[in-house]
Amino acid sequence: MSSVAAFYGDNAALYDRIATLPPVGRWRARAVAALDLDPGDTVVEMGCGTGANLPYLRTAVGPSGRVVGVDLTGPLLERARDRIAREGWTNVHAVRGDATVPPVAAADGLLATFVVGLLADPAAAVGDWCDVVAATGGGRLALVDATASSHPTGRLLNPAFRAFVAAGAPSSSPGDVVRALAPGSDLDAPLRERVGASRRALAARATDRRYETMGVGFVGVLSGTV
Ligand SMILES: C[S@@+](CC[C@H](N)C(=O)[O-])C[C@H]1O[C@@H](n2cnc3c(N)ncnc32)[C@H](O)[C@@H]1O
Incomplete structure (x- = not known):
């Protein structure tokens, strides 16, 4: 088992509580809106975790569409599957797989929230995800990630953000x-670099790019048409 799967597997219950907080839900709704999905579309979520985005994706594609969540962590997927079963959705699937080897060949939209910072080569993964969306003749891809804030209020909270990232x-x-709380700490540099690489990879392939920030500048959504 990878260290990522072991970490998230051990902390599945806590992660789910944070992932489903109402303010986080509002970020999720805005990210899904950036995909411009239509009823009947197929949408893939890479690194779906406990399935916190699935309700928004299911609403966007409706009962005639299809939602496929992909994750490599068993205990998180179990929670996503429980959510699907509770809702009685027959067109929503949570499958075990590696997002860097996309198990779905074609989709009208693709979402990845708080995932690219965990990938060794996020630019390559985003390139492959663009291919998945391009295979249908064109669709939208959205990347949602948290980095240190440049917003006047958010900047005051950057040390706490860095500690949260470290934890x-x-x-x-x-x-x-x-150490993350110390002035001048740069412990979030690897995250920043990975998020930056993923955004550059999407920007290089996409048209109609849109970028918005939420959560006093900590959360950014980059979306584009491929
Ligand atoms: C911070 S969590 C985000 C989960 C979910 N996207 C959300 O917004 O709540 C990161 C997720 O990425 C998954 N993940 C990391 N690397 C992955 C990979 N290579 N393939 C599939 N899932 C991966 C982890 O298992 C975990 O569920």
């Missing part, structure tokens, strides 16, 4: 969380 990193130690 949520599969490879971090308690000492990293303390």
Whole structure:
């Protein structure tokens, strides 16, 4: 089992509580809106975790569409499957797979929220995801990620953000969380670089690009048509 799967598997219940907080739900709704999905579309979510985006995606494509969530962490997928079963959705699927080897060949839309920072080569993954969307003749892809804020209020909270990033990193130690709070800490640099690489990869392939920030500048949604 990878360190990512072990980390998220061990923390599935806590992760689900954070992932479904109402303000986070509002970010999810806006990200799904950026996909411009139509009823009947097929949409794929890479790294779907506990399925917190699935209700928004299911609403967007309706009963005649199809939603496929992909994740490599078993305990998170179980929660996503419980959610699907509870709702009685027959057109929503949570499948175990590696987002860097897309198990779906074609989709009208593709979403990845808070995932690219965990990938060794996010630009390559985004290139493959663009191919999935391009295979239908064109659709939209949206990437949602958190990075340090440049918003006047958000900047005050950047040390807390860095500590949160350190606490949520599969490879971090308690000492990293303390160091992240120190002035001038750059412990979020790997996350920033991966998110930057993923956004550049999408921007290079997409037209009709839209970027918006939420959560006092911590959360960015980049979407585009491929
Ligand atoms: C921070 S969580 C985000 C989950 C979900 N997208 C959300 O917004 O709540 C990151 C997720 O990415 C998944 N993940 C990381 N690397 C992956 C990969 N290579 N393939 C599939 N899933 C992956 C993890 O298992 C975890 O569920």
